[in-house]
Amino acid sequence: MPTYGKGLRGLSILTFATITVALILVFFYVPLDATQGFIQKIFYIHVPLAIVSLCGFVFGGVLAVMHLRTGDRRYDMRSYVAIHMALIFGVAALVAGSIWAKASWGHWWVWNDPTLVSYLIILLMFATYMPFRFSIEDPERQARYASVFAILGGAFVPLNFIAVRAAQQYVHPRVLTLTGSNLPGPMLLTFLVSLLGIALLYITLWKYEMAAKNARIQLRALRRRLLGDDDLSPLQRSAAPSL
Amino acid sequence: MKTALAVLRKDLLLELRTLETIPAMALFSITTFVIFHFGLNRPTVDGQLAAGVLTVTLLFAGILGVNRLFVAEREQGGFDAFLLAPVDRSALLVAKAGALFLFLLALEVIAVPAFSLLLLGPSLGPALPSMIAVLALADLGIAVIGTLVSALAVQTRARDVIGPVIGLPLLIPALIATARALGPLLGAHGPAALPGKWLLILALYDLVFALIAYAVFDFLLED
Numbered sequence: 449m450p451t452y453g454k455g456l457r458g459l460s461i462l463t464f465a466t467i468t469v470a471l472i473l474v475f476f477y478v479p480l481d482a483t484q485g486f487i488q489k490i491f492y493i494h495v496p497l498a499i500v501s502l503c504g505f506v507f508g509g510v511l512a513v514m515h516l517r518t519g520d521r522r523y524d525m526r527s528y529v530a531i532h533m534a535l536i537f538g539v540a541a542l543v544a545g546s547i548w549a550k551a552s553w554g555h556w557w558v559w560n561d562p563t564l565v566s567y568l569i570i571l572l573m574f575a576t577y578m579p580f581r582f583s584i585e586d587p588e589r590q591a592r593y594a595s596v597f598a599i600l601g602g603a604f605v606p607l608n609f610i611a612v613r614a615a616q617q618y619v620h621p622r623v624l625t626l627t628g629s630n631l632p633g634p635m636l637l638t639f640l641v642s643l644l645g646i647a648l649l650y651i652t653l654w655k656y657e658m659a660a661k662n663a664r665i666q667l668r669a670l671r672r673r674l675l676g677d678d679d680l681s682p683l684q685r686s687a688a689p690s691l
Numbered sequence: 692m693k694t695a696l697a698v699l700r701k702d703l704l705l706e707l708r709t710l711e712t713i714p715a716m717a718l719f720s721i722t723t724f725v726i727f728h729f730g731l732n733r734p735t736v737d738g739q740l741a742a743g744v745l746t747v748t749l750l751f752a753g754i755l756g757v758n759r760l761f762v763a764e765r766e767q768g769g770f771d772a773f774l775l776a777p778v779d780r781s782a783l784l785v786a787k788a789g790a791l792f793l794f795l796l797a798l799e800v801i802a803v804p805a806f807s808l809l810l811l812g813p814s815l816g817p818a819l820p821s822m823i824a825v826l827a828l829a830d831l832g833i834a835v836i837g838t839l840v841s842a843l844a845v846q847t848r849a850r851d852v853i854g855p856v857i858g859l860p861l862l863i864p865a866l867i868a869t870a871r872a873l874g875p876l877l878g879a880h881g882p883a884a885l886p887g888k889w890l891l892i893l894a895l896y897d898l899v900f901a902l903i904a905y906a907v908f909d910f911l912l913e914d
Contacts, residue, residue, distance in 0.1 A: 573860035583847040596907045603903050611864030
């Protein structure tokens with residue numbers, strides 16, 4: 449059984465350092481936005497959070513494909529943790545975006561912005577992932593069905609963006625387009641460092657949760673060997689996979 | 692294909708004999724039009740508002756059909772029987788999506804005239820051919836995604852809740868495209884040109900989800 453703790457300390461330090469550098473850049477290096485002023489700095493947190501969480505959802509879908517292809521239940525666990533973390537990042541991105549919207553557009557929620565709306569739809573869809581898992585009792589079936597859900601969701605992410613974006617005019621500033629970046633140099637640098645920091649944070653937290661889940665499963669296996677099946681307290685039904 | 696047709700025939704026969712789904716969907720949609728009438732406090736609607744009312748009503752009525760789709764299989768062991776039979780499993784997806792598509796068409800044959808009678812301001816006639824094209828594409832999307840979601844939800848404990856909660860976000864893009872395509876058709880001063888962009892998006896959406904459904908459906912039947 450693999451342990452996910454390997455390299456975790458180095459990764460944690462790297463994440464911490466990158467985020468610290470990113471914050472220093474955000475507050476002391478990058479110039480104030482000409483029109484929005486100080487509040488624009490939330491952009492360096494909000495956008496990376498949103499991008500990383502979307503990538504997390506797609507990552508969960510890819511892991512789910514691996515699960516269905518190989519039948520290895522550990523992929524289901526990885527997929528679960530990926531989506532779990534992406535959901536947390538997603539809620540954070542939504543809150544940060546809402547604050548930014550209030551400050552710069554004057555409303556907590558703006559319907560005529562496709563990026564915001566498509567993001568909300570994706571979050572609504574993935575918010576059902578946990579209740580869905582929870583309401584399937586058989587763990588093997590839970591893993592399989594959750595993988596189908598994750599694949600569906602992973603494919604839904606880009607499709608939904610296309611559909612919603614076609615529906616509305618752009619209010620959201622386009623930061624990264626297919627033709628390149630619209631940001632001036634210092635802002636781009638700060639943004640990329642922030643993106644890297646948040647991405648590293650995602651990976652670190654993913655590894656932490658995997659390590660914790662893994663340790664719990666191994667502990668349970670050891671207890672079973674020690675005490676026998678009868679004396680072990682039965683597993684509580686949970687949305688999380690139990691190998 | 693033969694298997695799919697056999698299952699489809701079974702489903703249609705079952706529906707004809709029990710009349711459990713389509714009448715409920717139709718009745719639900721008519722009641723919803725009445726609710727919209729009072730909720731909006733308007734004698735007639737037109738344009739984008741009419742398109743929205745119609746699309747939302749059809750979508751929610753469709754969800755009723757989605758919830759019922761696999762109930763017979765689950766309660767009466769149809770899944771086990773199907774798995775025991777030496778047939779391609781995707782046939783069940785094709786058959787069920789086909790059945791749901793036909794249910795939705797039957798629903799619209801009742802609901803669209805009822806909508807025109809009860810709520811729609813402009814006359815339905817000139818817009819009808821384009822509307823049929825839009826609604827057929829929308830039905831295809833609801834049928835494919837609905838079948839997949841129904842198969843996902845039917846094995847869960849909270850199936851009546853899980854189905855719509857997963858299905859509705861997945862159907863939002865289809866709903867956007869349908870409502871936006873229907874909007875110009877139901878304009879107060881006669882139908883405008885059909886917006887091709889939305890038909891294209893709808894068709895693309897249907898196609899992609901049909902492919903995904905085909906790829907993953909087998910995993911929902913394994914046991």
